[in-house]
Amino acid sequence: MPNWELVRQDFSELRQTMNGERLAYLDNAATSLKPKSVIERLLSFYQQENANVHRGTYQLSFKATEEYEDARKVIQHFINAAAAREIIFTRGTTEGINLIASTYGEQNIEPGDEIVISLAEHHSNLIPWQQLALRKKATLKYINLTSTGEIDLADAKQKITAKTKIVAVTHVGNVLGNVSPIRKLAELAHQNGAIIVVDGAQAVCHLPVDVQELAADFYAFSGHKMLGPTGIGVLYGKQKLLEQMPPYQFGGEMIEDVQLDNSKWDQIPHKFEAGTPNIAGAIGLATAVKYLEQVGMAQVKARDAELMAYLLPKLMAIPGVKIYGSQNPQQHVGVVSFNLGTLHPHDVATALDMEGVAVRAGHHCAEPLVHSLGTNSTVRASLAFYNYQADCDQLINAIKETKEFFKGELR
Numbered sequence: 001m002p003n004w005e006l007v008r009q010d011f012s013e014l015r016q017t018m019n020g021e022r023l024a025y026l027d028n029a030a031t032s033l034k035p036k037s038v039i040e041r042l043l044s045f046y047q048q049e050n051a052n053v054h055r056g057t058y059q060l061s062f063k064a065t066e067e068y069e070d071a072r073k074v075i076q077h078f079i080n081a082a083a084a085r086e087i088i089f090t091r092g093t094t095e096g097i098n099l100i101a102s103t104y105g106e107q108n109i110e111p112g113d114e115i116v117i118s119l120a121e122h123h124s125n126l127i128p129w130q131q132l133a134l135r136k137k138a139t140l141k142y143i144n145l146t147s148t149g150e151i152d153l154a155d156a157k158q159k160i161t162a163k164t165k166i167v168a169v170t171h172v173g174n175v176l177g178n179v180s181p182i183r184k185l186a187e188l189a190h191q192n193g194a195i196i197v198v199d200g201a202q203a204v205c206h207l208p209v210d211v212q213e214l215a216a217d218f219y220a221f222s223g224h225k226m227l228g229p230t231g232i233g234v235l236y237g238k239q240k241l242l243e244q245m246p247p248y249q250f251g252g253e254m255i256e257d258v259q260l261d262n263s264k265w266d267q268i269p270h271k272f273e274a275g276t277p278n279i280a281g282a283i284g285l286a287t288a289v290k291y292l293e294q295v296g297m298a299q300v301k302a303r304d305a306e307l308m309a310y311l312l313p314k315l316m317a318i319p320g321v322k323i324y325g326s327q328n329p330q331q332h333v334g335v336v337s338f339n340l341g342t343l344h345p346h347d348v349a350t351a352l353d354m355e356g357v358a359v360r361a362g363h364h365c366a367e368p369l370v371h372s373l374g375t376n377s378t379v380r381a382s383l384a385f386y387n388y389q390a391d392c393d394q395l396i397n398a399i400k401e402t403k404e405f406f407k408g409e410l411r
């Protein structure tokens, strides 16, 4: 088991104070912190190795190209993709899902077809499908959730039919933290001739991900949520699907031959990587993956569970705190959303910030889900393996102080 105190020392951002208090960073679902190794790798690339990739005819460019393509292989092995060419570098989860909707979706959705998503979706895995359905006069259907926020498989079996062309679901929810039964949903989709798109944004930094085991046709995630830099993400796609899809964007890098009246496209993955890619971002992301592999994803998963098992009962024990979703810590991977009586979540989050505790307040880009919980917004605490029990205690104490401060308003 890693020495978690030593792990924390890799994250310099944790060593600061905020409003005179030690920083308890509990907004990891929004973006994760970056270990020293990632920051140093970005610096060394720009100091010593920076050059454009794929086209240069000099050593510096060959080296940058080798590093960039090696990064692709690192990601391939991290999620157990069958081939490196199935790894497309994007800006993040949002771009990855939009890429599928704009290419595979435009190519394959016809009027009357059905697209099935769940009520737990983040806007990035909801609006692309909603707008595609509107453009194509197709039908968008939502799989209901159980009372504890899990995907209702019985409802999924009703909603996924022979009319379904695309199923798109989150692997881990960013509001309630439930893990979706991806393999079972993939089987339902495939039995009905549909594909499954998985939003992995909140999963890759908490769970071991094996896209072949999940039977995912596409799997999208963001580097910045898994210790990597912003502006880099990954779209995994099955080779046979990617090869049949038209390009997402047009320009340099993605061509084989350009004539005056038409052009031919490069092979995958470069067909989907128009223009100069985020070279440093990809190399930084690969460094983040190596860090996670050094800690161990099984150890990360266990640490997350240990911290949530410590935090949730203490949260639930505070009179006036309403927990959304399950009361079972094991159902909360990384995140817990709550409210404090009738106080506005923004007021609560501001008060917590005064105590050095960083959390998120709002609808978390999941408005349909949050509204289905009977509220417009929540406070959300989201953990990572580099947090520790003292962060949880600081949150609990800050909530109690917030209660005291607002006691005249608290009902």
Ligand SMILES: Cc1ncc(COP(=O)(O)O)c(CN[C@@H](CS)C(=O)O)c1O
Pocket: 029, 030, 031, 091, 092, 093, 094, 095, 122, 124, 125, 170, 172, 173, 174, 199, 201, 202, 222, 224, 360, 364, 365
């Ligand atoms: C499940 C899920 N799916 C997609 C996204 C979008 O990731 P991007 O890197 O912004 O493209 C996110 C990002 N959710 C952040 C910002 S809203 C949160 O605080 O919950 C997500 O949680």
